[in-house]
Amino acid sequence: xxxxxxxxxxxxxxxxxxxxxxxxxxxxxxxxxxxxxxxxxxxxxxxxxxxxxxxxxxxxxxxxxxxxxxxxxxxxxxxxxxxxxxxxxxxxxxxxxxxxxxxxxxxxxxxxxxxxxxxxxxxxxxxxxxxxxxxxxxxxxxxxxxxxxxxxxxxxxxxxxxxxxxxxxxxxxxxxxxxxxxxxxxxxxxxxxxxxxxxxxxxxxxxxxxxxxxxxxxxxx
Numbered sequence: 099x100x101x102x103x104x105x106x107x108x109x110x111x112x113x114x115x116x117x118x119x120x121x122x123x124x125x126x127x128x129x130x131x132x133x134x135x136x137x138x139x140x141x142x143x144x145x146x147x148x149x150x151x152x153x154x155x156x157x158x159x160x161x162x163x164x165x166x167x168x169x170x171x172x173x174x175x176x177x178x179x180x181x182x183x184x185x186x187x188x189x190x191x192x193x194x195x196x197x198x199x200x201x202x203x204x205x206x207x208x209x210x211x212x213x214x215x216x217x218x219x220x221x222x223x224x225x226x227x228x229x230x231x232x233x234x235x236x237x238x239x240x241x242x243x244x245x246x247x248x249x250x251x252x253x254x255x256x257x258x259x260x261x262x263x264x265x266x267x268x269x270x271x272x273x274x275x276x277x278x279x280x281x282x283x284x285x286x287x288x289x290x291x292x293x294x295x296x297x298x299x300x301x302x303x304x305x306x307x308x309x310x311x312x313x314x315x316x317x318x319x
Contacts, residue, residue, distance in 0.1 A: 112150040115208050115223070115231065118238040121152055122218055129186035129216045130285040138185035141208065144241065150208065153242050156180050182206035182226075187213040192222035199228045208233075215292070216285070 121141075129137045142154035183205050185198075192213040194202065202209045203226050210233075212221045223231040303311040 112145050112148055114149045115152065115233040116149055116238060117152040117210075117233050117235050118154075119218075119235050120237075120239060121155060122212075122221060122235065124155060125184050125186070125210075125212055125221075126216050126218075129212055130283075132186060133216075133285040133288065134188045136186050136188060138183065140180040140205065141182045141184060143181050146241070150181060151238050151241055152181065152208070153238055155184070180206055182208035182210075184210040184212070186216065187211055190214050192220060194224060194228050202226050202228055214288070 125137070125139070128139070131137075140156040140158065141152045142156050143150060143152040145151070183201060190213055192211040194209075194211060198209075198211065202224060207226045208223065208231065209226070210221055210223045214220065218235070223233050225231045301314045303314070305311045
């Protein structure tokens with residue numbers, strides 16, 4: 099279903115949403131890294147010709163757990179515009195909870211939830227009222243590339259003739275990055291457990307005349 103929304107009281111309207119595939123790939127990546135906790139971020143983008151393009155993610159400090167996520171939206175600069183939110187559910191449902199609906203109503207107009215097993219097929223989109231929302235997935239990264247000059251000063255970019263000078267990190271930073279990585283990939287454990295589970299198999303036995311003799315349901319790994 100289509101919709102027409104006014105954003106931020108600036109008479110900015112859009113009737114269609116297009117989401118860059120790399121944004122969704124990033125959400126899948128972070129959702130798997132966060133599992134079994136929830137992952138939450140906000141959508142960056144712009145409106146062009148009455149179409150809202152979602153081209154990036156905005157990360158805000160917060161806390162997450164297996165049943166929800168809290169972000170400190172008060173830390174978002176007043177000049178930063180975001181169009182909605184996206185978060186993961188560490189379960190098989192992408193339906194919004196009451197807390198999700200509250201987040202939707204206060205943080206933009208286009209929202210997405212991705213559930214297990216975290217893939218492009220398990221995303222669901224909603225408007226600010228929790229109604230299912232259509233969207234198109236495509237390659238819209240060129241919109242960001244076209245605006246890259248807005249984020250970088252030519253004087254800040256290293257040229258081939260420039261020499262990278264050490265000293266960016268002090269000794270304390272060096273010791274931090276030498277710390278052994280203790281990250282546990284819980285999502286990989288989830289995938290392996292899914293493969294280990296017994297799967298139902300239907301075995302059909304036939305009579306000599308080709309008729310069905312009996313149907314047996316078995317469980318095999």
